[in-house]
Amino acid sequence: MRxxxxxxxxxxxxxxxxxxxxxHPNPTGREGSVVDFEDSGLLRANNVSLxxxxxxxxxxxxxxxxxxxxxxxSDRYDIEAKTGHPIKGEEEKVxxxxxxxxxxxxxxxxEKRELPVYRLEVAKEGFLLRPSxxxxxxxxxxxxxxxxxxxxxxxxxxxxxxxxxxxLGRIVQDNTGITGDYDFTLAWDPDGSSDSVPSVFxxxxxxxxxxxxxxxxIMDVLVxxxxxxxxxx
Numbered sequence: 001m002r003x004x005x006x007x008x009x010x011x012x013x014x015x016x017x018x019x020x021x022x023x024h025p026n027p028t029g030r031e032g033s034v035v036d037f038e039d040s041g042l043l044r045a046n047n048v049s050l051x052x053x054x055x056x057x058x059x060x061x062x063x064x065x066x067x068x069x070x071x072x073x074s075d076r077y078d079i080e081a082k083t084g085h086p087i088k089g090e091e092e093k094v095x096x097x098x099x100x101x102x103x104x105x106x107x108x109x110x111e112k113r114e115l116p117v118y119r120l121e122v123a124k125e126g127f128l129l130r131p132s133x134x135x136x137x138x139x140x141x142x143x144x145x146x147x148x149x150x151x152x153x154x155x156x157x158x159x160x161x162x163x164x165x166x167x168l169g170r171i172v173q174d175n176t177g178i179t180g181d182y183d184f185t186l187a188w189d190p191d192g193s194s195d196s197v198p199s200v201f202x203x204x205x206x207x208x209x210x211x212x213x214x215x216x217x218i219m220d221v222l223v224x225x226x227x228x229x230x231x232x233x
Contacts, residue, residue, distance in 0.1 A: 016094045018043070021081035023103055023230045033076070036137045037092045041083035043099075047076050050104060050227060057096035058222055059158065061165040061172065063115055068224030077230060105228040113221050117171045119213040120161050120204075122178070128209035129182045137181075139163070146194035149187040156181050157210075168200065171219065176210065184208060 165172035
């Protein structure tokens, strides 16, 4: 019976690993990156750092990822990996976690720390967006004097909270309870220098029906104990 249990466990673990994965360094130095799981179970990641991959695999924001090698942010990769069958939701994270452990030799542990946060909530006027009808995700971010902009297709509010946290330099907790994926453009003035572009607080309410509340929270953080650069294949 014990042998059978071990075989079942081994089979379950194997079922949550990619059938094939191609990883190549991206030396372009350009801005912008994408991590996208297609409905078919195909993972496409372009111009991504290991920190970005960890963030996607564990649903964390940058401030929740502690330690790691110097190249955690600087080295970029293009990745294409296939499962052979459709996967969704939490299962996507498990596949990506296994890929990081296998190809980057990622080793981590978790801790709890008190961190400053913004809490993302639904505004009194109500949520303004309608669910996306797109088949794949797209993300484009631009930054400039008096105007930051995030344009997305088929992105969850939870994912958006992570992107917003990176832009604001503080963890944004998704307290909206909103599920599903959405298309939207959010534009705001990051430094108070524009007369025509609203602050991020006003932009969220006007353009999305969301609001930010400042506070502190005990958060899970992921400590990167070690990692190795992925070998090209």
